[in-house]
Amino acid sequence: MITSAELRHRHAEVWDAAVGHRFVDELGAGTVDDAVLARYLAQDALFLDAFVALLGAAVAAADRPGPRMVVARQLGLVAGDEDDYFARALARLGVDAPAEPLAPTSGFLALMDGSRRSADYATAMTVLLVAEWLYLDWAQRVGDEPADWLYAEWIALHRGPAFAAWVAFLRAEVDRVGADEQAFARAVELELAFFDAAYG
Numbered sequence: 286m287i288t289s290a291e292l293r294h295r296h297a298e299v300w301d302a303a304v305g306h307r308f309v310d311e312l313g314a315g316t317v318d319d320a321v322l323a324r325y326l327a328q329d330a331l332f333l334d335a336f337v338a339l340l341g342a343a344v345a346a347a348d349r350p351g352p353r354m355v356v357a358r359q360l361g362l363v364a365g366d367e368d369d370y371f372a373r374a375l376a377r378l379g380v381d382a383p384a385e386p387l388a389p390t391s392g393f394l395a396l397m398d399g400s401r402r403s404a405d406y407a408t409a410m411t412v413l414l415v416a417e418w419l420y421l422d423w424a425q426r427v428g429d430e431p432a433d434w435l436y437a438e439w440i441a442l443h444r445g446p447a448f449a450a451w452v453a454f455l456r457a458e459v460d461r462v463g464a465d466e467q468a469f470a471r472a473v474e475l476e477l478a479f480f481d482a483a484y485g
């Protein structure tokens with residue numbers, strides 16, 4: 286059975302291109318163009334809805350009570366703090382209507398909805414793992430948070446001990462039940478394309 290460490294190693298080229306993306310550098314510096322950040326967050330709001338649905342599918346599909354409870358707890362967090370950030374950030378950037386999904390967003394929605402409908406715990410956890418681990422990785426590489434809350438909160442959401450523990454849990458679960466390599470590779474590609482798409 287392939288491990289999460291081996292999967293990341295196999296897909297390191299695309300993974301590192303996402304983690305080292307210009308968008309991440311600019312987030313860390315607090316210098317993303319407002320139109321770029323607005324485009325990114327408007328797309329991410331669409332992403333987040335399918336992500337929450339996928340977390341719900343993982344809650345339903347978990348093969349043990351312990352992991353089910355851990356995923357359920359995270360679902361509550363995402364529905365709280367992160368949703369609050371989106372509401373304030375989109376309001377500040379003047380985004381007042383849902384966006385049309387760009388190609389990488391549609392790709393992600395298809396991947397997440399397909400995985401959700403399959404009700405396959407291993408596939409769902411593999412997709413969740415990429416989305417969370419890749420974000421932890423870039424956020425840990427960024428230095429001190431910019432003073433502006435728009436940047437500081439987005440970076441802070443993706444690092445810190447609680448988020449790192451969630452990612453460690455996802456890795457352990459994927460290592461326990463077996464990863465879906467195809468889903469892993471597709472999700473990494475989509476993360477890179479998602480950053481690219483923010484630049485229009």
Ligand SMILES: Cc1ncc(C[n+]2csc(CCO)c2C)c(N)n1
Nearest residue numbers: 329332336363367416417420443479
């Ligand atoms: C395209 C895209 N990929 C991954 C994430 C990361 N992410 C999705 S939901 C969530 C909350 C914590 O569980 C986090 C960190 C994102 N925002 N956008």
